[in-house]
Amino acid sequence: xxxxxxxxxxxxxxxxxxxxxxxxxxxxxxxxxxxxxxxxxxxxxxxxxxxxxxxxxxxxxxxxxxxxxxxxxxxxxxxxxxxxxxxxxxxxxxxxxxxxxxxxxxxxx
Amino acid sequence: xxxxxxxxxxxxxxxxxxxxxxxxxxxxxxxxxxxxxxxxxxxxxxxxxxxxxxxxxxxxxxxxxxxxxxxxxxxxxxxxxxxxxxxxxxxxxxxxxxxxxxxxxxxxxxxxxxxxxxxxxxxxxxxxxxxxxxxxxxxx
Numbered sequence: 001x002x003x004x005x006x007x008x009x010x011x012x013x014x015x016x017x018x019x020x021x022x023x024x025x026x027x028x029x030x031x032x033x034x035x036x037x038x039x040x041x042x043x044x045x046x047x048x049x050x051x052x053x054x055x056x057x058x059x060x061x062x063x064x065x066x067x068x069x070x071x072x073x074x075x076x077x078x079x080x081x082x083x084x085x086x087x088x089x090x091x092x093x094x095x096x097x098x099x100x101x102x103x104x105x106x107x108x109x
Numbered sequence: 110x111x112x113x114x115x116x117x118x119x120x121x122x123x124x125x126x127x128x129x130x131x132x133x134x135x136x137x138x139x140x141x142x143x144x145x146x147x148x149x150x151x152x153x154x155x156x157x158x159x160x161x162x163x164x165x166x167x168x169x170x171x172x173x174x175x176x177x178x179x180x181x182x183x184x185x186x187x188x189x190x191x192x193x194x195x196x197x198x199x200x201x202x203x204x205x206x207x208x209x210x211x212x213x214x215x216x217x218x219x220x221x222x223x224x225x226x227x228x229x230x231x232x233x234x235x236x237x238x239x240x241x242x243x244x245x246x247x248x249x
Binding site for chain 1: 170171172188191192193197198200202203204205206207209210211212213214246
C-alpha cells in the first residue's frame with residue numbers, strides 16, 4: 001500500500017431532488033508512471049491508481065480507467081444527478097490491490 | 110554470405126533503417142492500436158465531442174483538460190506523443206448529469222491530445238487539440 005494516501009471529496013450538503021451537482025475529488029497519490037529512473041538508472045516500477053468510480057445509492061455515476069499519464073494526486077471533476085437523499089460512494093483502486101474509499105451524504109432540502 | 114564491399118553497404122543501410130525507424134513507428138503503432146482497441150476498427154467522425162486543453166502548458170506534469178459531449182457513453186483520452194498514449198477512459202453511468210469530466214494529465218512534450226467518444230448510438234467521434242509543453246512531464 002502506497003503511503004500517505006488520503007482521499008478528499010467536495011460534495012454539497014444539500015440539493016433539491018432532481019438537481020445537478022458538481023463533484024470534485026482528489027486523492028493524494030504519487031502515481032509513479034513506470035517511466036522514471038532513480039539515481040542509479042534503474043526504472044522505478046509503476047505504481048498508480050488504475051480505476052476510480054463514483055456511485056450514488058448503488059447506481060453508477062462515473063467509472064474512470066486511469067493510465068500512467070494521469071498526474072500526481074489524481075483530480076476529477078464531474079456532475080451528478082441527485083434523485084433522492086442518499087450517499088455518494090467514491091472508490092479508488094490501486095495497482096497493488098489496495099482499495100481506498102470514502103462516502104458523502106447528501107440531503108434533500 | 111561473403112562480406113564483399115557491396116554486401117557491407119547493403120548491411121549498413123539496412124541497419125540504419127532499422128535503428129532509425131522504431132521510435133516513431135512504435136509510438137504511432139501503439140496510439141493506433143489504442144484507438145483500434147477502443148473503436149474496434151469503426152470509422153471515427155467528428156461532431157458531438159469537445160476537448161478543452163490549454164494552448165501552452167508550462168509544466169507537462171499537470172495539464173488541466175476537460176472533455177464533454179452531449180450523448181457519449183464513453184470517452185477515451187489519448188496523448189499521441191507520450192511513451193504510452195492512453196491517458197484515461199471515462200464511462201458515464203445512469204446518474205451522470207452531464208457527459209463531461211475534467212482532470213489533470215501528464216504530457217511528455219508538445220503534442221496532440223485526442224479525445225474519442227463512443228456515442229449512445231454506437232458511433233465514434235473525435236476531437237483533438239495541440240498543446241505546447243515547456244517542461245515535459247515524464248521524468249528522464
